[in-house]
Amino acid sequence: AGSDRLMIGDKTLTSSIKMTRWEEEKYEDGVKWKFLEHKGPYFPPEYQPLPDNVHFYYDGKKVKLSLAAEEVALFFAQMLDHEYTTKKVFRENFFKDWRKEMTQEERLLIKDLDKCDFGEMHAMHTAKVEARRNMSKEEKQVGLDEYGYCLLDHHKERIGNFKIEPPGLFRGRGEHPKQGMLKKRIQPEDVIINCSKESKIPVPPAGYHWKEVRHDNTVTWLASWTENIQGSIKYIMLNANSKLKGEKDWEKYEVARKLKSCVDGIRNQYLLDLKSKEMGVRQRAVALYFIDKLALRAGNEKEEGETADTVGCCSLRVEHITLHEQLEGSECVVEFDFLGKDSIRYYNKVPVIKKVFKNLKLFMENKQPGDDLFDRLSTSLLNKHLSSLMPGLTAKVFRTYNASITLQQQLKELTNQSDSVAEKLLSYNRANRAVAILCNHQRAPPKTFEQSMANLQVKIDARKEQLSLAKTELKQAKKEAKAKGSSDPKLVERKKAAVKRCEEQLLKMEVQATDREENKQIALGTSKLNYLDPRISVAWCKNMEVPIEKIYNKTQRDKFAWAIDMTEADFEF
């Protein structure tokens, strides 16, 4: 890798992660940095009151709202295009929180959301979006130069999220009980700053103070605040291309590789545990079987009513599985149907071994649909067990391990040295896709999907026709050349080339169509970014003579710089 240097003041700094940085000093245990300096977070602009020509109406009458109530009303007006503003829970939560921001007088007047007319406010917002669209790229990336970077142990590092989250209405995923609630504006008084004692301390916006300035080098965040919807802490942290994140990523994959070396033993163990006298041990074994075979998430318990009703392995309920002694020609089939992280549906019919099937029947005996399937098991119990089998082993390591090993196997199976680059890339995508399916990484099919597939098919048909025409012309040219010698000696050559070009283009389009169809509801990005050891991909590129740019874009190459730097063609996960 070429050296990438930056001048800050009179100091030369090495930017982002480079191999040289991986050989630098080791810190004491738990220490993440020795020097950290930054400017503090960027705050979104304050609320600007409505212009005089924009009004809010209640029950047909013009009403001038107080500033606080007006700001919240505008949040709702901005979202009017979205379907969720019609949802009961959303509207009720919003209205309740909105009324909290109103004056006594307003509360007395405004009692029914259905009588509110946000039309002018909505139109104003639409115009603002349009105006913003016309701004230049530079105008839009407000604050990046000033707030987007920090200095960490002599390296200038990009900050991942340097902006304080703006206020608005909370929209969780799925059927979230808190959707529509007011997400409050964060003030400097809410924000804790973390930096070096000896660094320049960030200056709060004029007239404000920080909640606290601390100097904790055992954590990686630069600033934090508590969010009012769930009461959880939000952080300002470094970009994925930073040394801190890169090292952690590398560690993650090293743990997964360690699992590779002992996974056989662990599998034998949980297969034995299926027969244990202790119910808790059996449940643990079945859960582990699912986590290993199906790449399920651990499934921590969640506070009821605080979040959407979603589950992972340990929190599965009886209602989420159906047992079939026989199904579609297989025996002992478990049918899974539940909502996982982000309320993404997991639906799968899986043949399992007899012992697992028997145990599941046992676990479900005398239970209601809403009861826990694994009533003697929790994620902390499971992880305690796992860490006793291998240091650093937790449930999520199985996901990483199975994802990466699957990619490696699939690449080996699907690609040939002699394939064209396009074919190799299709194979890579297919291997990637196998992982995404395993991990259940879904996406909503693109809105224009059906149309765009049809368009592509039309083009393919047209090209086919063109090809047959080109072939006819070639034949004709050959015939003529034979019959009367050649008036144009190059004609046959040219026609040949035309046929070849046509065939290539057709192949390319057909490959594209296949790829797109197979990818309709599958998101490849998540596994690529979080589960696949990048060294597998780098080594594959080297072996297959595929440029790394074909599989990783600039951001991804930055994030995986460590892998690109260190990986040889013979790397094995």
Place this chain on the structure above:
DNA sequence: GCAACGACTTAGGACGTATAAA
């Protein structure tokens, strides 16, 4: 022993921009 907390990774969608096709 366990609930709550804190820090961190993982996640899909919205939106904006680049690129290819027409």
Place this chain on the structure above:
DNA sequence: TTTATACGTCCTAAGTCGTTGC
């Protein structure tokens, strides 16, 4: 050059898992 589609970035919610504090 215009338009459709693909690609890339940003955003922040929603998980995991170790630690803390009672």
